[in-house]
Amino acid sequence: MAESVVGDITPHDGVSKGKQEKYKLEDFGFRYIESLLKPFNENLGREVRNAWLEFERAETKEAQYMHEMDKLECMIQAHEYEQRTHGRKDLEEFQGLSSKVTSAEGVSWLGLLQQERQSHLSKRRQRIPVIFVIGATGVGKRTQCTLLFEEFGFQHISLGDVLRERSNDHTYPHADFLENCLDxxxxxxxxxxxxxxxxxxxxxxxxxxxxxxxxxxPESTEELHEFEDKVQKPNYTLLLSCTAEKMLMRSASACSDLDMERRLRAFTAQSVEIENRLKAVQGYYKNIDGDGSIEEVFGSVKKAVVEFIQHAEVEKKGDKEGKEAASTAKRQGC
Structure with a gap:
């Protein structure tokens, strides 16, 4: 609570006398809070400060328990930050606080936290590069993905295909639901x-x-956010684009002009926000002109994918060197 007045005091803030100076600053914060509450309830301000003093002295069981929860909460925050940075931060040093958690409830919660963190780290180690191939109907996504599969052997996933496959799998518990949704x-x-x-x-x-x-x-920012939060981030993107006339010509046998125009409007409305979000990450986004022949477009697509592969290799090398440097610094006590 005192942090709302004096700010969050960390070891990096250069507080000259360590815990003593930190205590002094927080005491000042609570005295100020007490003075703010005094005109409304004189006893309340005093009670709030006394509760903090009890916590600081850690003489009662309640205060000791709250100290333990404070350490656990710090570990939870560190793990949440690891998740938000999608593996770019490894805050292993905070896990050393686990020795401070000794109560039955705390140990139980700590076990759940460590289990979740290990699952997160396991997923992070197994991360595989994903390329979103997006564009309006008729732009040539299926054709180009097929050619990329033949050229590089990449796995080719279409959400529509996955949903249809699952809807026909009657061992899958949501098969009927998916079938109804698709129908x-x-x-x-x-x-x-x-x-x-x-x-x-x-x-x-x-x-x-x-x-x-x-x-x-993804077809919407909702799908993009969910994928990034639940699966991985960042991901590479190929946006195929071409003129409306070309898309209409390519899709003439698949849908009517009216239906095609409706799909194009829907994609355009969603694509601007998605595109802005995806291209914000440097090196992960390419916009491909899809107006040319299949071979011409694939030439551009292939070049972009090769650049993605090179980019991924550079990042992988950088991550490895960064981890080795951090490990060396830790061994040397830096």
Missing amino acids: ESVKIPTGLSISLLEKSITKGMKDGKRWILMRGF
């Missing part, structure tokens, strides 16, 4: 779609695939 053109819950995509990615990894092509996904 009625009802949007599948995003969480369910992401779960199925994640399972497809995991299967690809087990099959030895090194890269994943994800065709036609």
Whole structure:
């Protein structure tokens, strides 16, 4: 509570006298809070400060328990930050606080936290590069993904194909639900779609695939956010674009002009926000002109993918060197 007045005091703030100076600053904060509350309730301000003093002295069982929870909360925050940075931060040093957690409840909660963290670290180690291949209907996503599969051997995943496959799998508990949604053109819950995509990615990894092509996904910022939060981030993106006339010509046999125009409007409305979000990460985004012949477009697509592969190798090397440097510094006590 005192932090609302004096700010969060960390070892990096250069507080000259360590705990003593920190105590002094926090005491000042609580005295100020007490003075703010005094005109409204004289006893309340005093009670708040006395509760803090009890916590600081750690003489009662309640205060000792709160100290333990304070350490556990710090570990939880560190893990949440690891999750938000999608593996770019490894805050292992905070796990040393686990020795301070000794109560039965604390140990139980600590076990759950450590289990969740290990699961997160395991997923992070197994991360596989994903390329979103997006664009409006008729732009040539399926054709280009097929050519990339033939050229590089990447796993090719389409959410639509995955949903249809699962809807026909009567051992899958949500098969009937998926079938009804597909028949009625009802949007599948995003969480369910992401779960199925994640399972497809995991299967690809087990099959030895090194890269994943994800065709036609994401179609909305909601899907993008959910995938980034639940599966991985960042991901590479190929945005195929061409003129409306070209898309209409390519899709003439698949749908009417009116339906095509409706799909194009829907994609355009969603794509601007998605595009801005995806291209914000440097090196992970390419916009491909899809107006040319299949061979011409594939030449551009192939070049972009090769650049993605090179980018991934550089990042992988940088991560390895960074971890080795951090490990060396830790051994040397830096």
